[in-house]
Amino acid sequence: MFASACVIFHVMMDNGIVQVTLSKPDGIVTGIRYNGIDNLLEIRNEESNRGLNGKYCRYWDLVWSSATTGTTGTFDVIKGTSFTVIMQNDEQVELSFTRIWDPSQEGQLVPLNIDKRFARRFIMLRGCSGFYSYAIYEHLKDWPAFQLAETRIAFKLRKDKYTNSLNFLYIGKRNKIMCTVAPLRVICVAFWIEKSFHYMAMADNRQRYMPLPDDRLPPRGQALAYPEAVLLVNPVEPEFKGEVDDKYQYSCDNKDSKVHGWICTEPPVGFWLITPSQEFRSGGPFKQNLTSHVGPTTLAVFLSAHYSGEDLVSKFAVGEEWKKVFGPVFMYVNSAYEGNDPLSLWEDAKLQMVKEVQSWPYSFPASEDFPKxxxxxxxxxxxxxxxxxxxxxxxxxxxxxxxxxxxxxxxxxxxxxxxxxxxxxxxxxxxxxxxxxxxxxxxxxxxxxxxxxxxxxxxxxxxxxxxxxxxxxxxxKPPRDGPTLWEIGIPDRSAAEFYVPDPNPKYINKLFVNHPDRFRQYGLWERYSELYSDQDLVYTVGVSDYSKDWFFAQVTRKKDDNKYQGTTWQIKFKLENVDKTGSYKLRVALASANYSELQVWVNDPKANRPLFTSGMIGKDNSIARHGIHGLYWLYNVDVPSSRLVEGDNIIYLTQPRSTTGPFQGIMYDYLRLEGPPSPSSR
Missing domain, CATH: 2.60.40.1120 (Carboxypeptidase-like, regulatory domain)
Incomplete structure (x- = not known):
């Protein structure tokens, strides 16, 4: 078989342990050679058409728009236009791949300077099993407005045991290669190779063998309520049949997302992405981002709207000056001796993560924009x-x-x-x-x-x-007016303590069966309509148990005509006495909201208007993305004593919006009714 070859320039970093090849001046990683494996990255496609969805195996990318609203935009694999060796000595090498924005590119490229200010850099330390990467983005005075919805690093690793092309010549004891290299053409035949990444790990209790990307495509896979969720109906490996694969099932809070990646079992090799600091990530410690998922794909996400919506889209005005350093992050590779447990690579990766965290801030980046x-x-x-x-x-x-x-x-x-x-x-x-x-x-x-x-x-x-x-x-001094009359939940910015139902047996991920993160199963929102088919949730203070009787999300109810309707939950409680001289306070902390509204009614659900309404709030879509929390909301509702009676009372919580389907709703974090303050504190 003959294949034409175009001329592509490369630069290579080699410290005797890991050899990294990058296209020049693009700054795209095209090869990682390590431990006898010619390339850890996916090699099936041509170099100019590699990786995720036909893109590259390894790249920096971003999503940007000239618009002023929304979370979508133009997807841009960032390619450098010039290449510079910033540092090269016996200890390290640092390379820069830069792209300079010009006003003539307005509307075509994101208005970010990519010369020295927006640098594609890769640092490789002698004796270090891996390489680092960071970038500098800059928006200058008088440049046009734009918004930045997402930026990240993405890798796609080798997935198949069988391939019909190769990019690097390497002869190992498990490879059967027949190949001749000639000018301007490559003559290859198919060969068998025992090198593939099928085991993913991101936490001690969140790791498993993963399906193949082929399993997600028709007819092997069937798309569900949104494209990211796929039912595996005829996977290559029969053990995955009947499972749901969804990349959002492996999301993680920034505070917990320090190392994740993949293991190749033969030979035992690991590829890990280590994020030693959270300083350059958006949204704080509880912001959730994607990690690793079927591909085999691994990501370092620095900025995204996931689990937050438009609130986490960076918006820049005309002439707004801005510069930010994203990273460095560390791409770590490790190996084990033949016959050793490949899962030991995960333990080693965690130890390396600790070393990287302890070394922060790094001393080696050559850019003056990264302070030591x-x-x-x-x-x-x-x-x-x-x-x-x-x-x-x-x-x-x-x-x-x-x-x-x-x-x-x-x-x-x-x-x-x-x-x-x-x-x-x-x-x-x-x-x-x-x-x-x-x-x-x-x-x-x-x-x-x-x-x-x-x-x-x-x-x-x-x-x-x-x-x-x-x-x-x-x-x-946390918000407090009076003594607690009753409370529901735990104030921890999450709905995880509430009732999370078992998933529909037709839509499970085996990893999350009997798992602390059982909320990561697909389709749990549909269970509400099944459990509360005739009337909505009723919670009785002093009788009900929020871990069993308070559904984790107040979602819409599906009707027989496949339309949806809003829901009203009730909290029933008794008051022996009502203090007519003071005001009561209802504290409602929300863990998530998605195109929803919270209305509060007290004892009269048919009143002309609710006692309180939030108006339409939230676009975090955490219900669909198995997040158990998105952005945090806190409402402090004054409840006049005239609305309450001695004896039985009911608070009605209504979420009336239902026009967009099953994912409109809210997750509660915590609710508390306080009595009037004591006379001494009034």
Missing amino acids: SRQRGNVRGRLLIQDRYVSDDYVSINGAYVGLAPPGDVGSWQRECKDYQFWTTTDEDGYFCINGVRTGDYNLNASVPGFIGDYHYDVVMTITSGCDIDMGDLVY
Whole structure:
């Protein structure tokens, strides 16, 4: 078989352990040779048509638009137009692939400078089993407005044991190769190769052998309610028959997404993407992003609208100056001796992740836009809680999230998507230390498990090079007016503690059967209509158990004509006495909202208007994407004592919107009814 070949220029980094080949000046990784495997990346397609959906095996990409709204836009595989060796010595090499924006490209390319400011860089340390990558994006004065919905690094690894083409000549003991290389043409025949990545790992309890991408395509796969979810009806490997594959089932919070990747079992080789810091990711520690999924694909997502919607799309005005460094992240490869357990590679990858985290901020990046440790600052202090209805004393909380984010209002950090954030957790005594903070202005924020709302230190802090700021004792007084009359759930920004039903047996992922993350099963929203076919959920305080009787999401109900309708949930409770001199307070914390509305009615669901309405809120689509939480919302509803009666009372929670289908709805985090404040505190 003959195949014509075009001339493609390459540059190669080789430290004696890993050999990485990149196209020049594009800056696309076309080959990773390691441990006797000629290329860890998918090699079936031609070099100019590789990878995900016919694109590349490895690339930086982004989604941008000239519009001012929405989460979609033009998909751009970022190709450099010039190449520079930034550093080359006995210790390391750093390469830059740059692209310069010109006004003549307006409307065709994203208006980001890609010379020295938007650099495609790959760093390879001697003796290091892997390579690093980071990029610098810059928008200059007088450049046009645009919005950036997503940017990431993507890899697609080898998937097949059988292939009919090859890109690199390598003879190993398991390869049967017949190949002749001639000028301008390559003569190849098919060969058998025992090198493929079929086992994925992203957490100790979230790892498994994965289906093939072929299984997702008709007729082997059947698309479900949205394209990402596919029922495997005739997979190549029969063990996956009847399962649902959906990349969103493997999403992860930023705070937990530090290492994930794939294992090839013969020979035992691992490919891992390690993110040592979250400072360059948008949305804070609870923002969810994609990780690895069928492909075999692995991603480093820096900015996306997943689990948030348009709130996490970066919007830039005309002339708005902006520069940001994304990364570095580390592409780590490891291997085990023949006969050893390949899963030991996951344990080794976790150890390497710890080393990378401890090395942050890195000292080797050559760009002046990446400040070294001595150029950064540190902030420390102690966070205490004061809730007089819980304790008369200040209380320290272990594991509270404390972070620095650009100046804004209370809770604005979860929607921040242009600059840097720096987060840590408190120890058992409430102490925290945030190290390696880039210079600039910040507000200090905190989210405390067990308490609603957000702590916000509204005095702007200026971080300078080498500073060490001691904040002393900081006291968070969470929202509270009066004593708790009743509460439902746990205030932790998640709906995971509520009732998550078993999935329809026709639509399961075996990994999440009897799993703590059982909410990641497909189609759970449909179970509501089955469980509550005649009337909506009714919860009786003091009788019901929220882990069994409070459905994890207030979704729409499917009707016989395949249309949907809004739902109204009831909370029944008794009051022995009603204080007519004060006002009651209903606290409603939401873990997610998607094109929905929360209406609150008290004892009269047919009143002219609800006591409270949120209006239409949310576009995070967490219900469909198995997220159990999206953006956090907190509503504090005044309940006049005149609305309450001694004896039986009912609060009605209505989500009336249903025009777009099954995914309109809300997830509750926590609800609490407070009585009037005590006379001494009024």
